[in-house]
Amino acid sequence: MLRVENIKHAFKTGNEWTTVLHDISFEVKEGEMVALLGSSGSGKSTLLNLMAGLMKPTEGHIYIADHDIVQMGENKLAEFRRKHIGFIFQAYELITSLTVRENVELPLVFQSVSPSVRKEKALALLEQVGIPDKADLFPSQLSGGQQQRVSIARSLITEPSVIFADEPTGNLDSKTEEEIIAILLRLNQTMKTTFIVVTHEHEVAEQMQRTFSLRDGYLIHDLNSEPDTVPAPGGAG
């Protein structure tokens, strides 16, 4: 479903190149929900943005449903992303001038889906995320947790192959965080959507099927299912 092969990424600042991801490889199967765990600056967002096709890596390949998104041209990639990839941001990124329902429908507007079909799908998803009564309100009239529910509904409306979430509970208190993670876990179960969830919190990662950890741009595999995995470079083990 998702295959990351020998990804390396470097950023240029001034005349200096800094490598922030070192030879990252892993696979995620269809329907899996995996955590990408690591402290601030470890490279989580960079890796997520690469997998979502928002940037191109310095080296390596990324396959989603057998398509190499690194090799894809700009137009094809844009279309591929609209069809196959969902994204949930830490800061929700809703459009303030649109209602909740219009925000959820938006990805389908770009696919020329008819208004009545869009509306029906959006209302069904708002039901799924537990805020069917908020459809006609504007984002500013919602709490942070409610806004993130809208953003989750929006990410699902195209029935993407995979949803990437970058610290989806990073702006929320711990009770709301639990609610949002519970929604994601339930959606993964019921809709069989593949999720990659970035977090810096062990308690969040532990609830996923598998965890990949990043440390200073190096990947440490599968902490949940392989407790005796390779120690970090320089670590005491």
Ligand code: ADP
């Ligand atoms: P995380 O999401 O784990 O906090 P990031 O992927 O955002 O980490 O950042 C990883 C490293 O890459 C950090 O050292 C950060 O400063 C650097 N970095 C991220 N984005 C850029 C950029 N656009 N230009 C230069 N350096 C960047």
Ligand code: MG
């Ligand atoms: Mg980040």
